[in-house]
Amino acid sequence: MNILHVTPSYYPAVYWGGPIFSVHALNNALARLPEVALKVITTDAAGPRLADRLDVQNLDMTLYPNHAVLFTRRKAGASISAELIRRLPSLIRWADVVHLTATYSFPTLPTLFLCRLLNKPVVWSPRGAILETFEWAGVQRKGLKQLWEWVCNALSRPGRIAAHVTSGIEKAALQARIPRAKTVIVPNGVDIPDILLDSRRQSTGKFRLMYLGRLSPIKGIENLLKAVRKLDHPDISLTIYGTGQADYKGRVEQLAADLAFLDTTVTFAGHVEGEAKMQAFHSADVCIVPSFSENFCMVAAESLAHGVPIIASHGTPWSRIEEKGCGLWVDNCPESLAQAIMKIRTMPLSEMGQRGRVWMGAEYSWDAVAVAMLEVYRKLIFRNVK
Secondary structure, three states: OEEEEEOOOOOOOHHHOHHHHHHHHHHHHHHOOOOOEEEEEEEOEOOOOOOOEOOHHHOOHHHOOOEEEEEEOOOEOOOEOHHHHHHHHHHHHHOOEEEEOOOOOOOHHHHHHHHHHOOOOEEEOOOOHHHHHHHOOOOOOHHHHHHHHHHHHHHOOOOOEEEEEOOHHHHHHHHHHOOOOEEEEOOOOOOOOOOOOHHHOOOOOOEEEEEEOOEOHHHOHHHHHHHHHHHOOOOEEEEEEOOEOHHHHHHHHHHHHHOOOEOOOEEEEEOOOOHHHHHHHOOOOEEEEOOOOOOOOHHHHHHHHOOOOEEEEOOOOOOHHHHOOOEEEEOOOHHHHHHHHHHHOOOOHHHHHHHHHHHHHHHOOHHHHHHHHHHHHHHHHOOOOO
């Protein structure tokens, strides 16, 4: 099966957050399947500024085992590339199915248009963007995005497009906004570490909270800071890992300073990945995800895979953490977050972390996710998505 994946940016463009990791991991798992021939077309965008580019010439191509990745030159905006448009028609003709990971970005409309013109089936992964517009009042340019969605729906041919979502709440948003597409749920996967580093944890006497993710208004970081301030507990610390636009990063750092606990209770540790990311999990007692809206939330799965219990907001699709006994699912207002922090502090965290790790291994392996996605492709190609 020939699969073409179209996406505005690709790993290691980690500025763009969770979808960069999940798309890369999905494609690596798909490429391991013997019946798959996979190509990716993307741009060299590595951040919002035109100067933020991947050094494509010196990339380690072993990052992409068994599949070819074509990085085209971004010329403007976040992902505008004339080279991508020039190469897209021939690649779409080559493909049996096209997988589009993009929403309000440059490749979306050309890809949907060309697939309709060439009668190619499309699996479209909005990766939470339509859900964000659908349910979060604070989204920017909401009217323009709704017009964009209308155009996308008009370009969608019923029976030839499947909208890939990772949760039930995202499915509801897609059914409302892109009714011509059949919606299918395939969750993200997660890498399960072979070894946990609990023996390396050095207790500081603090109850160690962590936030890991993009620094963005939708992530609810201000509410988390206010919750920690409300507790005003000398034994509680919070480390915030991640990056984002400079103006917003400055705002949350200023809020921490205004609340009079920057560098004493709250530390901004920047972006982490690889070994540093693993160490971040193993230096925490609890991971907190206070988002207003998430379609899947990779950090929740990663935290549980590392044996770290979570507090997740109702804006995430992780209600099962309470059923599985590995976390708390709460409202993201400061009062609710503060209460959850004090409650989970008295709970058996090691046992909770182990239960979460077992759950992730049983239901969220990338190989299982790849097989499920391959079945979506097959059904779409043979026009029997139901």
